[in-house]
Amino acid sequence: MELVQNNKCFDGEQRIYSFSSETLNGESRFGIFLPPQALDGQKCPAVFFLAGLTCTEETFAIKAHAQKMASQLGLILVTPDTSPRGENVAKGDHWDIGQGAGFYINATESPWSAHYQMENCIASELYDLIIRNFAVHADKTGIMGHSMGGHGALTLAMKYPEKFSSVSAFAPICAPSQCPWGIKAFTNYLGNVQEVWAQHDAVELIQSKGTLFSEILVDQGLKDQFYAQLNPALFKAACEKAGQKLTLREHEGYDHGYYFIQSFIDEHLQFHAVQLGA
Known part of the structure; x- marks a missing residue:
């Protein structure tokens, strides 16, 4: 693990690391x-933020405030x-597939499977790396995300409810099996087996x-230009049926961006x- 950038910010530090x-x-x-x-060495809760299509590790840090x-x-x-x-990593034919569009899943299909193992990276490798190297309360870790990252x-x-004790999302892709973005990604990365997509x-x-969390929080803009891809109503209905408490807040005039x-x-x-x- 190598420190690439380090900036003081609100008496803390915003850092970028690279790792193999x-x-x-x-x-x-x-x-x-x-x-x-x-x-100061005090153990703190940690929240992972998974960004959306075309984004990098810097996007949220720079834009979310x-x-x-x-x-x-x-x-x-x-x-x-x-x-x-990287040069050896498969690239897609459009901005919504390939580099910048990993969908936080483990690809099983060629050429993607050689590198696109984002689920294992986030939930295992990177999770463990963070717990080992920083002052994190291992039992106080949450996860949130936006769009594709909201899906993730x-x-x-x-x-992985044993690792992530809280969850929230901004404009998540709630039902990727039923929208063009998700169908394209799943077909490329996972093949055509619908039972695999459901996972x-x-x-x-x-x-x-069923019920896993005391509450899930989702915010959705009603002027979202990608609203048809997101299907928050389907997620709300599924949570109601499963008995999972969901706070879905819909906001007039807000779009999909930062x-x-x-x-x-x-x-x-x-x-x-x-x-x-x-």
Whole structure:
């Protein structure tokens, strides 16, 4: 693990690290915000943020304006990249597939399977790396995300509730098996077996797993230009059927971008702080 960049921010530090990833079969990067409490050696809760299509490990750190509240709450923020990168890594034919569009799943199909193992990277390799090297409360870790990353946050939280004790999302792709973005990604990465797709679909997972969290928080803009891809109503219905408490907040006039995230990020961090007992 190598420190690439380090900037003081709200009495904490915003850092970028590179590391050699066995799961991704190459070099990868992640961002981490360490609040002053962590710099002083105090163990802090951590929240992973999974970004959306075309984003990198820097996008959330630069655009979300989350560090001030994280500093006040004593939360560590971890921001992985959205896919494997490099000359030897397969590239897609459009911005919604390939590099920058890993979908936080483990690809089984060629040529993607050689590098696109994002689920294992986030939930195992990077998770363990963070716990080992930073002042993190191992039993106080949450996950949140945006769009494709919202899909990742919801599904990884449901698959690994022993690791992620809280979950929230901004404009998540709730039912990737039923929207063009998800169908394209799943067909490329996983093939055409619908039963396999269901293992990476938040609507399908909540129906099979039932209640896992005391509450899930989702914010959705009603002026979202990608609303037809997201299907929040399907996720709401699935949660109601499964008995999982969901707070779905819909906001007039807000679109899909980071101005939307900036507007409500403090409330998400406060939500995680309460859920994690910060």
